[in-house]
Amino acid sequence: MLRRALQLGLGRGLLGRGLLGRGLGTHRGGSTLGKVEGSGGYRGSWVAPVSSYVTFRTRDPAHDGKTVGRLGEGDQNGKVSEIKKKIQSVLPGGAWNPPYDTSYLPPEHSDVVIVGGGVIGLSVAYWLKRLEKPRGAIRVLVVERDHTYSQASTALSVGGIRQQFSVPENIQLSLFSVEFLRNINEYLAVVDDPPLDIQFNPSGYLLLASEKGAAVMESNVKVQRQEGAKVCLMSPEQLRNKFPWINTEGVALASYGMEYEGWFDPWCLLQGLRRKVQSMGVLFCHGEVTRFVSSSSHTETTSGEEVTLKRIHEVHVKIDRSLEYQPVECALVINAAGAWSGQIAELAGVGKGPPGTLQGTKLPVERRKRYVYLWHCPQGPGLETPFIVDASGAYFRREGLGNNYLGGCSPTEEEEPDPGNLEVDHDFFQDKVWPPLAQRVPAFETLKVRSAWAGYYDYNTFDQNGVVGPHPLVVNMYFATGFSGHGLQQAPAVGRAVAEMVLDGHFQTINLSPFHFSRFYLGEKVQEHNII
Amino acid sequence: MAAPRAPLHLVMPVWNRGTRGIRGLSRAVALEGSQKKGRSLLQFLADRFYDVQALREYLLQKQVLKVHQKNRFQGKEWIRSDAHGHFSLDFLKFQAVPVEAVDASGCAINYQGLDSLLALKELQSLWLQRCPHVDDWCLGRLHPLANSLQELSLAGCPRISERGLASLHHLRNLRRLDISDLPAVSNPGLTRILVEEMLPSCQVLGADWAQGLPSGPEEQSQDRASPIPA
Numbered sequence: 235m236l237r238r239a240l241q242l243g244l245g246r247g248l249l250g251r252g253l254l255g256r257g258l259g260t261h262r263g264g265s266t267l268g269k270v271e272g273s274g275g276y277r278g279s280w281v282a283p284v285s286s287y288v289t290f291r292t293r294d295p296a297h298d299g300k301t302v303g304r305l306g307e308g309d310q311n312g313k314v315s316e317i318k319k320k321i322q323s324v325l326p327g328g329a330w331n332p333p334y335d336t337s338y339l340p341p342e343h344s345d346v347v348i349v350g351g352g353v354i355g356l357s358v359a360y361w362l363k364r365l366e367k368p369r370g371a372i373r374v375l376v377v378e379r380d381h382t383y384s385q386a387s388t389a390l391s392v393g394g395i396r397q398q399f400s401v402p403e404n405i406q407l408s409l410f411s412v413e414f415l416r417n418i419n420e421y422l423a424v425v426d427d428p429p430l431d432i433q434f435n436p437s438g439y440l441l442l443a444s445e446k447g448a449a450v451m452e453s454n455v456k457v458q459r460q461e462g463a464k465v466c467l468m469s470p471e472q473l474r475n476k477f478p479w480i481n482t483e484g485v486a487l488a489s490y491g492m493e494y495e496g497w498f499d500p501w502c503l504l505q506g507l508r509r510k511v512q513s514m515g516v517l518f519c520h521g522e523v524t525r526f527v528s529s530s531s532h533t534e535t536t537s538g539e540e541v542t543l544k545r546i547h548e549v550h551v552k553i554d555r556s557l558e559y560q561p562v563e564c565a566l567v568i569n570a571a572g573a574w575s576g577q578i579a580e581l582a583g584v585g586k587g588p589p590g591t592l593q594g595t596k597l598p599v600e601r602r603k604r605y606v607y608l609w610h611c612p613q614g615p616g617l618e619t620p621f622i623v624d625a626s627g628a629y630f631r632r633e634g635l636g637n638n639y640l641g642g643c644s645p646t647e648e649e650e651p652d653p654g655n656l657e658v659d660h661d662f663f664q665d666k667v668w669p670p671l672a673q674r675v676p677a678f679e680t681l682k683v684r685s686a687w688a689g690y691y692d693y694n695t696f697d698q699n700g701v702v703g704p705h706p707l708v709v710n711m712y713f714a715t716g717f718s719g720h721g722l723q724q725a726p727a728v729g730r731a732v733a734e735m736v737l738d739g740h741f742q743t744i745n746l747s748p749f750h751f752s753r754f755y756l757g758e759k760v761q762e763h764n765i766i
Numbered sequence: 767m768a769a770p771r772a773p774l775h776l777v778m779p780v781w782n783r784g785t786r787g788i789r790g791l792s793r794a795v796a797l798e799g800s801q802k803k804g805r806s807l808l809q810f811l812a813d814r815f816y817d818v819q820a821l822r823e824y825l826l827q828k829q830v831l832k833v834h835q836k837n838r839f840q841g842k843e844w845i846r847s848d849a850h851g852h853f854s855l856d857f858l859k860f861q862a863v864p865v866e867a868v869d870a871s872g873c874a875i876n877y878q879g880l881d882s883l884l885a886l887k888e889l890q891s892l893w894l895q896r897c898p899h900v901d902d903w904c905l906g907r908l909h910p911l912a913n914s915l916q917e918l919s920l921a922g923c924p925r926i927s928e929r930g931l932a933s934l935h936h937l938r939n940l941r942r943l944d945i946s947d948l949p950a951v952s953n954p955g956l957t958r959i960l961v962e963e964m965l966p967s968c969q970v971l972g973a974d975w976a977q978g979l980p981s982g983p984e985e986q987s988q989d990r991a992s993p994i995p996a
Binding site for chain 1 (some may be wrong): 805877882902903906907909927928929930931932937952953956957960961963964985
């Protein structure tokens with residue numbers, strides 16, 4: 235049995251990167267192979283296929299212990315092992331089927347474990363399922379600690395999408411994502427479910443620059459135009475003509491996105507992805523990752539240095555509101571935990587080493603709290619208002635038809651609020667958000683704050699851009715995090731990029747190699763200037 | 767659709783010989799409700815605009831042309847097909863003439879199809895009534911026509927909401943805008959007020975606050991045909 239599985243396993247080459255190193259002898263026969271019946275393409279493979287609408291966790295008592303997955307092996311070897319397995323399952327300590335319901339537990343084996351069920355994690359799951367060949371080849375498990383998404387950055391996001399970035403890869407990511415959103419009902423259609431309406435407002439972004447930032451803005455716009463974004467530069471004169479309610483004092487230049495920019499409903503995207511991904515057969519687990527069990531191996535690089543490579547074998551998922559945990563054997567782990575990615579990376583051993591070395595380079599993604607305020611202004615700017623980002627960093631946009639506006643401001647490094655909770659500081663609005671906005675839009679001098687909330691940025695303290703790709707030392711952990719406030723608008727494209735990396739070993743459509751983890755060690759910043 | 771037109775208004779003709787058989791079936795679908803203008807016009811357009819590729823090739827010739835003295839407006843009305851849905855070959859004479867008005871009512875024109883319309887730099891009047899695939903994203907694309915577009919009709923499009931209407935403020939030369947009977951607009955009266963504020967020199971038709979009242983008299987001459995399900 236081992237011989238044949240080895241043959242087929244080696245022939246597959248699925249998921250690239252030496253996944254067979256795990257040691258085929260370690261998997262127990264009962265649960266994995268027991269599910270292989272009826273699916274001809276996977277004979278003898280150690281990867282169990284996934285059918286849609288599957289609830290894998292309950293092990294079928296009729297098949298457990300009985301190795302149906304033997305698949306026609308009539309030789310002596312098979313029969314003996316079959317009997318052995320039967321005996322083992324009956325004896326204590328074996329794979330005994332517990333008499334109670336275990337459907338809340340994640341499966342014991344999963345090819346890919348995605349830590350984090352926000353928009354990035356779900357997008358990776360979607361693209362993995364969509365790009366996998368053949369269909370049903372990969373078992374994907376999404377572990378999400380909070381199914382209400384009460385603290386998830388996706389749900390609390392202001393929902394803007396723009397192409398006005400300075401890094402070309404960011405622009406490409408955003409362009410693809412906007413195409414995805416436009417055709418969302420073709421991508422995320424589920425049979426018998428109503429179509430999605432993400433309520434896109436195509437009003438565009440208006441970035442204002444003072445004298446200091448005008449040159450940078452011009453070069454940024456040039457890059458954006460080269461990548462295909464439709465952005466135009468406006469002088470203060472043109473700005474006054476177009477938007478008479480703006481006070482252009484202090485504004486030297488403005489860049490206005492004409493098409494494909496605006497804002498939409500992130501919750502709808504999240505639910506649409508969730509629904510679609512469930513229909514594609516991705517497994518969900520309501521739990522928290524508490525531990526990674528990994529093994530190390532020492533090798534030498536070509537230059538003779540000793541390197542310790544780590545490989546994660548198991549993910550311990552602790553079930554919510556319980557002490558119970560389930561070890562999930564996995565081939566790959568994708569860190570899409572957003573604001574908590576730093577903690578997950580630490581669990582995996584990223585950054586444990588002397589500082590200044592690659593082992594000692596931590597993932598520089600931190601939780602940062604950001605406030606969003608909703609106010610009403612009866613004489614405020616009209617329906618044509620774009621998403622305005624002032625040179626001071628304060629931003630606002632319209633919300634609905636009733637002259638309500640959403641806005642906020644990113645605090646400076648010294649004023650960073652404590653990210654321990656999501657309490658809102660209303661003084662921040664009075665001191666830091668209102669004055670610049672009232673100066674820019676005089677109508678905002680009379681306004682009334684209706685409500686406010688706070689959310690987290692998965693803030694990359696190094697260069698405020700995402701981290702995408704595998705870790706150089708923990709070889710089977712992939713990152714898809716650190717987007718510092720523009721993760722939602724890049725999620726579909728990032729998901730596709732990570733799926734391509736996982737399935738093909740390299741990026742195919744958008745090249746995100748500048749976003750590799752190693753830049754933190756090498757000190758190469760991919761600085762994004764237009765961070766809101 | 768009842769406005770009289772003296773100068774030349776061309777409707778984009780497209781030769782669509784190759785796929786005649788399939789397109790012919792669309793004729794049955796396009797006939798709904800009662801019409802002011804010739805039934806043949808709508809029917810012709812419904813055929814033609816399905817094949818936007820041919821349209822685009824045709825319009826590529828027009829893209830770089832300017833108005834020449836010798837191609838004066840010949841005082842013709844809309845160019846349309848005859849009862850069989852065929853064109854006279856006369857329209858080939860007008861290749862150099864810029865297109866001023868397009869009536870794409872009821873056509874299945876979509877986001878990509880607008881590529882061809884956006885190439886018309888002199889377009890003054892665009893009618894997109896009851897187009898089932900024209901949505902907010904499409905409205906966001908209309909800004910290249912800002913210099914010339916004076917009349918836009920979006921009546922009865924089932925996918926347009928107030929969010930798309932916000933992107934019409936680029937069209938600063940717009941004089942007449944028809945936004946009646948948009949089922950996806952949540953609050954027609956308020957939307958109309960906001961659109962009127964947004965486009966001060968434009969006359970906005972439709973979307974009265976009175977529409978929401980149960981016994982409003984129908985002064986709209988628009989067709990009340992139900993929108994084609996998306």
